[in-house]
Amino acid sequence: MTHEPHSTGGTTIGILAEAYYLPPTSKDIDSVFRDEDVPTDPLAGDLDFQRDIGIESIRVAGGETASSLSVKAARRAVERAEIDPGEIDLIVGFTSIAEDFVAPTWSAAGIVQHELGATRAIATSNNTGGCASFHSTLKAVCAMMSGSDRINTALLFAGDKAPPLNHAYYPVTVVCDGGSAIILRKNHDRRVILAVEAATVGKLHDVLYAPGYPHRDVTDPCASRWLHMTGDYKRFNEEVIPVNLFMFRKVMRAAMKSAGVKAEEIDHYIYPTFSSWDQRAFCSGLKIPEEKVYTQGLAPHGHLQETDMVLNHVDAEEDGTISDGDLVMLTTNGAGFAWGATIVRQ
Amino acid sequence: MSSATPAPVGLLATACAFPSTSRSITEVLSDEDVQLSPDAFGRLGISSVGVSRDGETGADLALTAAETALSAAGVKGKQIDLILDYTVLPQLFLVPVWNLGNKLQHELDATNAFTLGFSGGGTSNFHVALRFATDLLRANEHMRTALLFGADTAIPGNRVINQDEPVTVLGDGASAIVLSRDAESDIVLGTEISTDGAYHDVSYIPGGALNHLDREDRTELYRLQIDTERLTRAPLAQTLKRLGDAALDDAGRQRGDVRHFIFPNLSAADQAMSAAVWGVPPTPRDEANRSRNGHVQATDLVLNLESLTADDACARGDLIMVSSHGLGFTAGVTLLQH
Numbered sequence: 285m286t287h288e289p290h291s292t293g294g295t296t297i298g299i300l301a302e303a304y305y306l307p308p309t310s311k312d313i314d315s316v317f318r319d320e321d322v323p324t325d326p327l328a329g330d331l332d333f334q335r336d337i338g339i340e341s342i343r344v345a346g347g348e349t350a351s352s353l354s355v356k357a358a359r360r361a362v363e364r365a366e367i368d369p370g371e372i373d374l375i376v377g378f379t380s381i382a383e384d385f386v387a388p389t390w391s392a393a394g395i396v397q398h399e400l401g402a403t404r405a406i407a408t409s410n411n412t413g414g415c416a417s418f419h420s421t422l423k424a425v426c427a428m429m430s431g432s433d434r435i436n437t438a439l440l441f442a443g444d445k446a447p448p449l450n451h452a453y454y455p456v457t458v459v460c461d462g463g464s465a466i467i468l469r470k471n472h473d474r475r476v477i478l479a480v481e482a483a484t485v486g487k488l489h490d491v492l493y494a495p496g497y498p499h500r501d502v503t504d505p506c507a508s509r510w511l512h513m514t515g516d517y518k519r520f521n522e523e524v525i526p527v528n529l530f531m532f533r534k535v536m537r538a539a540m541k542s543a544g545v546k547a548e549e550i551d552h553y554i555y556p557t558f559s560s561w562d563q564r565a566f567c568s569g570l571k572i573p574e575e576k577v578y579t580q581g582l583a584p585h586g587h588l589q590e591t592d593m594v595l596n597h598v599d600a601e602e603d604g605t606i607s608d609g610d611l612v613m614l615t616t617n618g619a620g621f622a623w624g625a626t627i628v629r630q
Numbered sequence: 631m632s633s634a635t636p637a638p639v640g641l642l643a644t645a646c647a648f649p650s651t652s653r654s655i656t657e658v659l660s661d662e663d664v665q666l667s668p669d670a671f672g673r674l675g676i677s678s679v680g681v682s683r684d685g686e687t688g689a690d691l692a693l694t695a696a697e698t699a700l701s702a703a704g705v706k707g708k709q710i711d712l713i714l715d716y717t718v719l720p721q722l723f724l725v726p727v728w729n730l731g732n733k734l735q736h737e738l739d740a741t742n743a744f745t746l747g748f749s750g751g752g753t754s755n756f757h758v759a760l761r762f763a764t765d766l767l768r769a770n771e772h773m774r775t776a777l778l779f780g781a782d783t784a785i786p787g788n789r790v791i792n793q794d795e796p797v798t799v800l801g802d803g804a805s806a807i808v809l810s811r812d813a814e815s816d817i818v819l820g821t822e823i824s825t826d827g828a829y830h831d832v833s834y835i836p837g838g839a840l841n842h843l844d845r846e847d848r849t850e851l852y853r854l855q856i857d858t859e860r861l862t863r864a865p866l867a868q869t870l871k872r873l874g875d876a877a878l879d880d881a882g883r884q885r886g887d888v889r890h891f892i893f894p895n896l897s898a899a900d901q902a903m904s905a906a907v908w909g910v911p912p913t914p915r916d917e918a919n920r921s922r923n924g925h926v927q928a929t930d931l932v933l934n935l936e937s938l939t940a941d942d943a944c945a946r947g948d949l950i951m952v953s954s955h956g957l958g959f960t961a962g963v964t965l966l967q968h
Contacts, residue, residue: 304644383726386720389719394830396828403826406824410746424762428765431764484740485711487736489733489735498785510724511839619727620728620745
């Protein structure tokens with residue numbers, strides 16, 4: 285059966301190339317737990333955050349800036365696409381944590397445009413959606429590409445560098461530093477975007493947030509706490525968890541309806557690498573066979589924010605898990621709170 | 631140019647919200663210990679700015695503007711499909727981890743919407759948001775209505791930008807636009823945007839994020855600053871002219887068809903430069919808004935548009951060009967048909 289690209293206004297838009305960049309320095313997970321004083325109390329029942337999370341190590345950027353992670357990933361994507369950066373018509377960032385400078389006044393899109401020499405591109409960054417910014421950005425970019433004869437090639441990028449001592453998001457995950465980029469091209473018939481759906485539940489806007497400089501505690505010995513991911517985990521458990529699978533089901537069903545795809549036709553799921561228990565809950569709660577969900581990225585690098593979608597898709601292609609013609613569902617949630625689902629025909 | 635005849639999308643309603651209190655330019659200069667020459671006063675052309683009271687936030691102003699615009703449009707929260715944020719200055723919490731659009735979604739009960747927001751374009755975030763919103767409404771049959779908003783409150787003690795060579799004085803305020811496929815006036819004929827990444831740090835806040843964390847003077851770095859030397863070298867007028875011509879060409883219109891021009895209220899000198907691009911003088915309307923409110927980022931454009939459309943001088947069918955240079959990095963031009 286041929287599936288047409290419904291969510292892109294009937295215009296065929298495919299992923300010409302995608303790439304990620306991980307800084308070379310690794311940090312083992314026990315060192316993260318030690319340096320960040322991660323609690324050792326059991327989470328629930330016999331679940332132990334440190335023992336059971338399933339992450340063995342992460343990468344740390346050290347002296348590299350967040351925007352340099354973006355630039356390196358973008359350069360790799362451009363090389364893989366075998367295009368001249370001058371062909372890029374649109375650049376949109378989708379980074380979801382603290383950047384080099386304060387947003388929305390500043391965005392890394394300018395640096396990426398300048399460093400690549402993508403002189404004719406429109407450059408901006410989407411600043412909502414948390415890890416689901418991948419989907420909301422993709423949806424917006426596909427709409428702009430379908431609406432204009434002059435927007436034919438788009439670069440989406442992200443670069444995440446955790447602030448000092450903020451790699452552990454206890455009790456949810458441990459985050460890795462890195463960047464990712466994808467290049468979309470109109471009328472490209474591989475990795476075709478069949479549908480993109482996004483949803484936001486605004487009442488959860490302050491369950492996960494970073495306070496920002498005006499809210500800093502001047503007596504705090506940690507010099508960057510205002511940049512740290514701050515969670516109200518009581519509300520996370522009482523308000524996010526109860527709707528989480530419902531919202532995943534909602535956006536995935538909407539995407540499948542839009543693409544004319546049935547759940548049993550989805551060959552693979554690209555899902556965030558938060559923790560082993562989160563991956564199991566996704567599969568069991570939504571009755572998705574575990575072998576369809578790509579989980580291999582969890583142990584070697586943990587969670588890479590919105591870049592999980594790109595990194596795991598790239599790795600699943602390169603290790604042969606995903607083949608030409610497969611239907612792939614990329615889905616995630618994110619702070620805000622937001623959920624997104626994208627269906628790609630390889 | 632669109633590959634198919636695009637569905638018309640237009641502005642159902644606009645609204646602005648300003649703080650109930652203001653301060654004179656003399657008071658602001660005194661607050662920030664800035665001395666201005668008479669020439670500099672003249673170049674700014676700003677006599678007062680809105681200043682939020684203690685406890686009054688940009689989020690409060692955004693909610694007021696959004697509720698007013700939605701009421702004027704006859705649109706309920708649940709009818710909103712999309713919320714887009716064109717704010718420029720820092721928000722209640724750190725962006726992009728947090729975004730005001732999500733809070734607004736909750737307060738407006740816009741449970742069917744998803745949110746987007748844009749960074750880095752300065753005042754031209756308005757054009758970026760409008761372009762994405764218009765294209766999303768056109769590309770998705772099930773989407774009819776978008777709410778666009780911006781809410782900007784100055785960092786305390788950081789209204790005069792820059793203190794040694796003032797480019798503008800910042801006022802607080804917010805604005806909102808209801809954009810719809812049901813609109814019959816103020817139709818968006820096209821939006822042209824151009825960015826030059828070499829200027830990404832001409833207008834920015836050096837501190838408060840990942841860079842310079844080890845600097846002891848980081849409180850001084852948490853201030854909006856403009857590199858006036860590089861801004862002066864940026865081809866602002868040429869870019870606006872190029873974009874305006876492209877927008878007119880794309881819409882099949884001529885320069886002479888444009889009846890009204892909307893510019894930001896950055897300063898008298900900047901309005902004069904922007905107006906000169908099209909060989910017109912700044913209007914008394916824009917001058918009054920600038921003088922009373924100072925520069926309120928993209929809300930300037932909505933305010934000036936509101937003042938224009940409330941004026942008998944704007945007739946049904948008139949072509950309106952809205953332009954902003956976004957301080958060098960992102961420039962935008964939008965053509966509207968009233």
